[in-house]
Amino acid sequence: MSDTGREKKNFKRKAEATMKKLFVTVGTTQFDTLIKAISSEKTLHALSELGFTHVTLQTGRGEIQPQDQPRDKTSPALTCYGLKNSILEDIQAADLVISHAGAGSILDALGCGKKVLVVVNEELMGNHQTELAEALARQGYLHFCGVSSLLTSLREMDYSNLVPFPSGEPQKFAEHLDHVLGFS
Amino acid sequence: MWIVLIGLCLIGAILLLSVLYLLSGRKHVPKRDKSKDTVSLLAVMGSGGHTREMLSLVTALGGHYSPRYFIIAETDKMSEHKLQQIQTSNSEIIYIPRSREVKQSYITSILSTVRAVLFTVPVIFRLKPDVILCNGPGTCIPVCFAGLLLRVTGLHNTTIVYVESFCRVKSLSLSGKLLYHLIDDFFVQWPELKHKYPRAKYIGRLF
Numbered sequence: 001m002s003d004t005g006r007e008k009k010n011f012k013r014k015a016e017a018t019m020k021k022l023f024v025t026v027g028t029t030q031f032d033t034l035i036k037a038i039s040s041e042k043t044l045h046a047l048s049e050l051g052f053t054h055v056t057l058q059t060g061r062g063e064i065q066p067q068d069q070p071r072d073k074t075s076p077a078l079t080c081y082g083l084k085n086s087i088l089e090d091i092q093a094a095d096l097v098i099s100h101a102g103a104g105s106i107l108d109a110l111g112c113g114k115k116v117l118v119v120v121n122e123e124l125m126g127n128h129q130t131e132l133a134e135a136l137a138r139q140g141y142l143h144f145c146g147v148s149s150l151l152t153s154l155r156e157m158d159y160s161n162l163v164p165f166p167s168g169e170p171q172k173f174a175e176h177l178d179h180v181l182g183f184s
Numbered sequence: 185m186w187i188v189l190i191g192l193c194l195i196g197a198i199l200l201l202s203v204l205y206l207l208s209g210r211k212h213v214p215k216r217d218k219s220k221d222t223v224s225l226l227a228v229m230g231s232g233g234h235t236r237e238m239l240s241l242v243t244a245l246g247g248h249y250s251p252r253y254f255i256i257a258e259t260d261k262m263s264e265h266k267l268q269q270i271q272t273s274n275s276e277i278i279y280i281p282r283s284r285e286v287k288q289s290y291i292t293s294i295l296s297t298v299r300a301v302l303f304t305v306p307v308i309f310r311l312k313p314d315v316i317l318c319n320g321p322g323t324c325i326p327v328c329f330a331g332l333l334l335r336v337t338g339l340h341n342t343t344i345v346y347v348e349s350f351c352r353v354k355s356l357s358l359s360g361k362l363l364y365h366l367i368d369d370f371f372v373q374w375p376e377l378k379h380k381y382p383r384a385k386y387i388g389r390l391f
Binding site: 027028083085102103104105107108128129131132134135166168169170171172173174176177178180181182183184 | 215217218231233237240241243245248265351352385389390
């Protein structure tokens with residue numbers, strides 16, 4: 001490995017060592033395969049290796065609500081809930097957000113300046129929501145993967161190269177609408 | 185069989201409306217002054233991401249958009265809560281039946297859309313909003329239908345504005361496809377869509 005390569009890798013480790021809190025959100029949908037995958041022993045073990053100490057799962061309309069079981073000391077603490085009026089606090093508290101591919105959840109997480117890994121629901125493949133994750137990943141705002149590649153992605157993704165997401169400009173729309181309606 | 189017939193009638197009605205609408209063209213817009221004049225606004229809330237996007241559009245609008253009516257589906261508790269946070273004395277929430285739940289089949293969608301249209305038309309005719317703002321949930325179809333009726337019958341000069349959701353990158357939603365030819369002010373959030381649908385407007389990312 002070249003010196004710069006090694007430096008990059010070290011930087012990545014350093015950046016990820018500061019990631020302690022993970023928030024997983026499925027919005028108002030049902031995405032039990034993601035919840036199952038995250039709460040599996042294997043994934044929790046990998047998360048603890050990456051330095052995560054807390055994992056909060058927002059399970060939406062899903063049927064699975066994993067309970068925090070006494071595991072080995074290093075395993076991250078698990079909190080879980082279905083729906084809440086606002087998940088912004090949980091997003092703000094997180095170092096990494098794992099989100100379903102819904103626009104609302106993605107915009108909330110990116111808007112809070114968080115590192116985002118979108119997990120696409122492979123059961124809905126061909127669904128237009130995959131397009132959004134792909135397009136945003138192409139622009140370097142986030143990473144995305146499927147449930148089957150979640151574990152590998154968690155271990156290998158480099159979040160240090162993500163580009164900050166500029167906020168949208170709803171005021172441009174307001175100006176346009178004023179013009180259309182004849183307001184000077 | 186009759187389900188298909190109702191569907192055909194609905195599509196026929198929409199086509200007829202669009203022809204009339206295109207013939208009527210954009211009506212003359214009066215000069216307005218923000219400090220004196222107000223316009224009534226009716227915003228159709230979807231659910232989840234749709235509501236989030238609509239709220240950021242509505243909150244960007246000035247105080248001259250008054251009164252403000254918010255239409256939400258009767259089953260949508262989440263939007264109701266979010267709306268209550270931005271409600272003021274000049275705003276009102278109106279509940280209407282859902283025209284299409286996610287994953288509902290196209291055939292039963294037609295039936296519930298007919299039910300929603302029958303409910304919605306009188307509401308819109310009573311409110312006569314100056315602007316209808318919608319962004320893609322099934323609920324917006326009957327509302328826009330009623331808005332178009334207001335225009336073509338000359339009862340009110342309602343401007344209908346459609347903003348396609350940020351989640352549509354390469355293709356329009358079902359509502360978007362139905363409304364694309366009927367609406368002057370049709371916004372998309374991705375330049376790819378603008379290329380595919382030249383009548384659409386792209387003025388950057390709004391959310």
